[in-house]
Amino acid sequence: QVQLVESGGGVVQPGGSLRLSCATSGFPFDRYAMHWVRQAPGKGLEWVALIWYDATNIYYGDSVKGRFTISRDYSKDTVYLQMNSLRAEDTAVYYCARAYCEGHCNSPGLEPLRDWGQGTLVTVSS
Amino acid sequence: NLMLTQPHSVSESPGKTVTISCTANSGSIASKYVQWYQQRPGSAPTIVIYQDDGRPSGVPDRFSASIDFSSNSASLTISGLKTEDEADYYCQSYNSNNQGVFGGGTKLTVL
Numbered sequence: 001q002v003q004l005v006e007s008g009g010g011v012v013q014p015g016g017s018l019r020l021s022c023a024t025s026g027f028p029f030d031r032y033a034m035h036w037v038r039q040a041p042g043k044g045l046e047w048v049a050l051i052w053y054d055a056t057n058i059y060y061g062d063s064v065k066g067r068f069t070i071s072r073d074y075s076k077d078t079v080y081l082q083m084n085s086l087r088a089e090d091t092a093v094y095y096c097a098r099a100y101c102e103g104h105c106n107s108p109g110l111e112p113l114r115d116w117g118q119g120t121l122v123t124v125s126s
Numbered sequence: 127n128l129m130l131t132q133p134h135s136v137s138e139s140p141g142k143t144v145t146i147s148c149t150a151n152s153g154s155i156a157s158k159y160v161q162w163y164q165q166r167p168g169s170a171p172t173i174v175i176y177q178d179d180g181r182p183s184g185v186p187d188r189f190s191a192s193i194d195f196s197s198n199s200a201s202l203t204i205s206g207l208k209t210e211d212e213a214d215y216y217c218q219s220y221n222s223n224n225q226g227v228f229g230g231g232t233k234l235t236v237l
Contacts, residue, residue: 035226037171045163045171045216047226059224095170101159101177110220112161112176119170 002026002115004096009120012086016124020081022096022117029077030054033099033109036070036081038092039119048094049081052109059109064090086124093119128153128221130229137235142207146232148217149199158220160200162191165214165231174215175202204234212236 008020022034036048049070050059058070069082079096097113105111129151138144148160162175173182175191178200188205204211217229 044231045228047228050226061225102180106158106220107224110158110224112173114173114176116170116172
């Protein structure tokens with residue numbers, strides 16, 4: 001069955017860095033776009049980043065652009081989120097998600113988030 | 127750019143029908159597909175509607191959705207409400223910059 005397991009969360013000081021991992025299994029990793037979505041405590045969902053199945057296109061939310069980097073390792077079936085220059089407002093649970101569509105689709109990557117991991121908590125605090 | 131607005135909360139009794147709206151305040155709701163996600167307390171989101179009106183296997187047919195082009199909005203309808211439907215619901219789409227966009231979420235109370 002499809003599994004997405006995030007790890008790497010923790011407490012980091014403002015200005016610090018952290019790398020999140022999302023280990024996947026149960027599907028051909030090289031065929032699916034992957035996303036990161038976050039949720040601050042008590043708040044709604046916020047889209048963070050997208051990487052196409054072949055990594056040829058990458059997009060970021062405005063609030064993280066220039067600070068976060070999404071990447072993927074096909075040998076490990078894992079997607080990463082490198083987070084630099086962290087701020088208090090980056091405190092959130094971070095989810096990875098697999099995207100795919102059925103039938104007629106929008107552009108590649110711009111697909112429903114069909115499977116989600118359980119999330120990993122990042123706390124930015126001094 | 128696309129922004130999606132949802133009511134903060136809705137409530138209804140078991141067995142009744144409730145509709146949650148998702149209005150595009152800028153941009154067209156029709157430009158990209160709309161999805162709906164359910165999030166129960168302490169759990170990750172799960173998809174209940176994909177590509178405007180598709181229902182994943184395992185999601186009860188009590189869940190349905192539609193797009194109203196005249197009001198530039200999407201709607202999620204849940205009929206025959208059950209207490210287990212109590213959750214937060216989010217609409218989601220993509221803007222013209224290929225960025226994901228979520229609505230602010232609607233807390234559904236089944237009382």
